[in-house]
Amino acid sequence: MNRQKFSGMKDNFLQRRYGVSLGRRYVLAAASVVLFGVLGCSQVNNSTSALAQSGSPQPESPLPKKILNSDTKIVDANNKFGFKLFSEVQKNDSSEKNVFISPTSVAIALAMTYNGASGSTQQAMAKTLELQGMNLQEINSYYAASKKLLENPDMKVQLTIANSLWANKDASFQPDFLQVIQHFYQAKVSNLNFKDATATSTINNWINENTRGKISKIVETIEPDQVLFLINAIYFKGNWSxxxxxxxxxxxxxxxxxxxxxxxxxxxxxxxxxxxxxxxxxxxxxxxxxxxxxxxxxxxxxxxxxxxxxxxxxxxxxxxxxxxxxxxxxxxxxxxxFKTDYNVTLNDALKALGMEEAFSSKANFSGMGKNFALSQVKHKTFVEVNEEGTEATAxxxxxxxxxxxxxxxxxxxxxxxxxxxxxxxxxxxxxxxxxxxxxxxxx
CATH class of the missing domain: 2.30.39.10 (Alpha-1-antitrypsin, domain 1)
Known part of the structure; x- marks a missing residue:
């Protein structure tokens, strides 16, 4: 099948499933960090998607025109989820410890995962993320457009958002899921040998680069049954007015x-x-x-x-x-x-907010591939406030x-x-x- 015909078929599929064509790519950068691995509940097969193998950019088409300022539904949903998440994290942490999270970073990482969820798992995630009544077209279009709107708001303010997807080369994933993550979230899509000792350092090097060295590591080890990492990084540096x-x-x-x-x-x-x-x-x-x-x-x-x-x-x-x-x-x-860094695993907090099924053997991520469940959601942040301004990964x-x-x-x-x-x-x-x-x- 020639490339032009494949591209047309792919756009037609995405138009039917997600309601919009693929988004234009914008310049990436970094900020606060969220990571989660998806683990296979049964043995994955050895075939690998062509997209994950190549890791090369796919054809582009313009973003759908959307007036983001008038679309407050997802902003409200993100903020509502953020306060719920902060409350749960606060409950589980010592009242004598500094707590600092990026709700936007967590929301973006989970929105990417949400694209692979189906059935009751999708419903549970929608309730936790406050996305009820919104379709994938709205959600993905918002994140594609908001990246451009949020980044680099001022000459004295740096704000960059970067996403990445790291797939085990021995696992198979739905090509459509990988394509959506790459195009709407402008994610770096890479295929790694998770058995290779250099896999963790490859992922951590990306984190280090996209947080300007403030967060050097998000993956300690890759467990044998982990097959996918979806990561968001946000970097913010602003001088006071x-x-x-x-x-x-x-x-x-x-x-x-x-x-x-x-x-x-x-x-x-x-x-x-x-x-x-x-x-x-x-x-x-x-x-x-x-x-x-x-x-x-x-x-x-x-x-x-x-x-x-x-x-x-x-x-x-x-x-x-x-x-x-x-x-x-x-x-x-x-x-x-002051300055502080913060590190938390969000599994318990997300389960308490209604996402327990996503971490269990009952999880349905059929839009991603067969027999997958969330393994771990980790979050790290850094913030420094001084006379000049603020630097944060959150x-x-x-x-x-x-x-x-x-x-x-x-x-x-x-x-x-x-x-x-x-x-x-x-x-x-x-x-x-x-x-x-x-x-x-x-x-």
């Missing part, structure tokens, strides 16, 4: 608990900020770059409250309401300079500026000297790129 003066950074106490504190470098600044305060917390938005398309949000529980109390109200409905309450206000902010969130107040309020004072919640949000789309709790800042 107005950088902090290093000469103003001073050692101040940071209260780890009501009884325990430590001295830590704290950055200070006075200016006009988008600010919100209620009886439970203070919140401020610190923008990056010239246009402030992406911001760092800090939520600081008041002295008579704490993060545990704050988390009882942290959900997508309240988040969206809070975003409309921010208004421009003059004030003073002091916050810790997340995003959306904000709408409230109408101006009728009278000029008194300048606020926000001293971030105790555990706080933070998020990095893309204000144009509303995507929460990263979120986390900092209970003990590290230099």
């Amino acid at each position: 107005r950088e902090f003066d290093k000469s103003q950074t001073t050692q101040y106490p940071f209260h780890l608990t009501s009884e325990k504190q430590k001295k830590h470098p704290m950055m200070s600044q006075t200016g006009d900020y988008r600010y919100y305060e209620n009886q439970q917390f203070q919140a401020v938005s610190l923008p990056y770059g010239k246009v402030g398309k992406v911001s760092f949000y800090i939520f600081l529980p008041k002295q008579n409250s704490d993060l545990t109390t704050f988390y009882r109200t942290l959900n997508v409905e309240n988040w969206e309401k809070w975003m409309t309450q921010f208004s421009k206000q003059q004030g003073f902010i002091r916050l810790p300079r 997340a995003t969130s959306a904000a709408i500026e409230a109408v101006s107040l009728r009278q000029q309020p008194e300048p606020f004072k926000m001293i971030v000297d105790r555990p706080f919640f933070c998020a990095i949000r893309d204000n144009q789309t509303g995507n929460i790129l990263f979120m986390g709790s900092i209970v003990e800042p590290q230099s």
Whole structure:
């Protein structure tokens, strides 16, 4: 069969199954990291898909025209899933440990996997990911278009998203599944000998490159029954719209608990900020770059409250309401300079959210191949906040500026000297790129 005829047949199949033609490829890069292996529940055969063998780019065609800004369904779904996931991770981790995840990264990795799910496994994943009522056309088209919209939002802000698929050369997969992952998610598709000792280093080299060396390893070992890894990487680096003066950074106490504190470098600044305060917390938005398309949000529980109390109200409905309450206000902010990395296996959290079947022998990933189930979902992040800005391999969130107040309020004072919640949000789309709790800042 000649290449032109094969290409036509492939486009016709994708048009019938996914409702759209293959997407244009855009330049890739990196950020926070999610990995999961798919394991065969029975012996895989020795035939290998032609696409996985070649690993070469396939013919391109333009992305369907879609006004992403008006399509908030998947953004809302991603953010809702993100808050649910953060809540589960928080339950399973120590309250004295920093937690930092990228809901966007996890959502992208699981969306790629979702393309291979069928039957009750697909339904369970849709419920967990909040994708009920959406078809693959909407989901895949959104991720194809959002990559272009999210990346490189400003000259002073770097945001890159990269995906990859690593297939065991001894396993067979549905060619259509591999083609969709390659074209809609612009994934690097590679065929490896999983028995070769160099396979793990090949995958980890890709991770290291696409996270600018901040995450050097995601695969420790490849288990004998693992046949596929789907990986997302997000890299973010942004300079503050107005950088902090290093000469103003001073050692101040940071209260780890009501009884325990430590001295830590704290950055200070006075200016006009988008600010919100209620009886439970203070919140401020610190923008990056010239246009402030992406911001760092800090939520600081008041002295008579704490993060545990704050988390009882942290959900997508309240988040969206809070975003409309921010208004421009003059004030003073002091916050810790910090960096942290985080590593978590998400199997238990995803099972608790309704995806248990996907990890079991009952899993149905027939769109991917025969007798497959999820083996492991791993997540790693890194974030550093200093006087210049933020570097992170993790997340995003959306904000709408409230109408101006009728009278000029008194300048606020926000001293971030105790555990706080933070998020990095893309204000144009509303995507929460990263979120986390900092209970003990590290230099």
